[in-house]
Amino acid sequence: MIKNFAELELDPNLLLAIEEMGYDRPTQIQAEAIPQALDGRDILASAPTGTGKTAAFILPALQFLQDFPRRKPGPARVLVLTPTRELAMQVADQARELAKHTTLNIFTITGGVQYQEHANILATTQDIVVATPGRLMEYINSERFDCRAIEWLILDEADRMLDMGFGPIVDKLSHECRWRKQTLLFSATLEGKGVEGFTADLLKNPAELDAEPSRRERKKIAQWYHRADDMTHKLELLKKILTEQAERSIVFLKTRERLAELRIELEKANIACAWIQGEMPQDRRNNAISRFRDGSVNVLLATDVAARGIDLPDVSHVINYDMPRSADVYLHRIGRTARAGKKGCAVSLVEAHDQPMIDRVIRYTKEEIKERFIKEMRPKHKKPVFKKKNKKKEDSKKTPAKSKKKSAKKKK
Structure with a gap:
């Protein structure tokens, strides 16, 4: 098991940058992906946000560029594709941090940037370009971007x-x-559309890696839940947690409609919040994220679709106002806190119908999620118990009993 970055055979300039960023030991995906990538293998990795995946592909790319330096100026040798402009900027920022003791050039090509600005970039030597697919394709079609020099293609x-x-x-x-x-290729999951939606010849004999956040990484997250009798009780619990316990929180909801309702309730209670949801104009989304990032507001409401791929620092609490539809989505959500070695809390607000999902999450993660109470706000109802019924057995038990009753009636 790789215990520190020095074991990964990285250049001293990269190790120095890693140390300055405060990372002490590689995450599971970094320990698995970096050696395989440096051995020349294609990579097919499942890595949810919060597992350190950006460094898992940027570090070997930077090492490759130093092991095989360019002989003359020219176009990019490593291309990273990301779904959104916001993620492209995050990836490029992290790449620049890791490459700060090298002479490598890292640029982004995304929508929302003036054509001339990109033209200036494309006229200089680039080593790594982080791009969104649509905008990059425009430049390729107009013969402004040359793909022939690309040696590594990375899909985030x-x-x-x-x-x-x-x-x-x-x-x-x-x-x-x-x-x-x-x-x-990095994807939050390798099931379903995660890989099959692309052509079969995208990867050649890849090393398949599956990196759920490790137990050690999750141990930094304290997990518990509160039972709520109804929506009114649930809202009061949330307001109490946001005003008295949490410093910086992401609150998850299952739909845009639910998010809009909660936003109005929090505004009534004078709790300032920003929000992100699916199909939101990019400028409004960026504005919401930057308000949360710079501390103008300390509560961010989000739906699962909207929150994919966002890396936000110093989140103290992830609050499941609505429970997610599956246990792996629960893991993705709570991975938003306890980043970069810090501790964090994951709190779920659970109505009676949510109890089976909490039980499922406990089985899935093999971790205890204890129930907690807030004084004067304890639930009035008893905790529901859901027993699994085996229908076939139940039916076979019922049938003989009924026939016995019928035969007893006949005898009378």
Whole structure:
């Protein structure tokens, strides 16, 4: 088991940058992906947000560029595709941090940027370009971007790119970069559309890696739940937690309608919040995230779709106002807190119908999620118990009993 970054055979300049960023030991996905990528393997990885996946592909890419330095100025050698402009900027920022003791150039090509600005970038030497598929394809079609020099193609949040309809464009980009040496694909899950939506020749004999956040990483997250009798009780519990316990919280809801209702209630209670939801204009979304990021507001309401791929620092609490539809989504949600070695809390507000989901999460994570109470706000109802019924057994038990009763009646 790899215990520190020095064991990963990285250059001293990268190790120094890692140390300055405050990372002490690699996460599971970093320990698994970096050696395989440096061995020249294609990578197919399941890595939810919060597992350190960006460094898992940026570090080997930076190492590769230093192991095989360019002989003359020219276009990009590593291309990272991300579904959104926001994620592209996050990835590029982290890449620059990790590359700060090198001479490598890292640029982004995304929507919302003036054409001239990109033209200036494309006229200089680039080493790594982080791009959104649609905008990059425009430049390729107008012969402004040259894919022939690309040696590594990296797809970040591949499943989300498919959800957003980028599948055909990514396949075209893959064809444009056909001279590449390696492809690395990262997705929140490897099931369903996560991989199958792309053409089969995207990856060649990849190393398959599955990195749920490790137990050690999750141990930094204290998990508990409060039972709520009804929606009014639930809202009061949330207000109490936001005003008296939490410093910076992300509150998860299952639909946009539910988010709108909660927003109005929090405004009535003078609790300032920002919010993000699916199909939201990019400028409003960016504004909400930057308000939360810079501390103008300390509560961010979010739906699962909207929160994918966002890396927000110093989140003290993740609050499940609505329980998620599955246990793995629960894990993705709580991974928003306890980042970069810090501790965090995950709190679920549970109505009677949510109890089976809490039980499922406990079985799935093999971790205890204890019930807690807030004084004067204890639930009035008893905790519901859901027993699994085996229908076949139940039916077979019932049938003989009925026939006995009938035969008894006949005898009378």
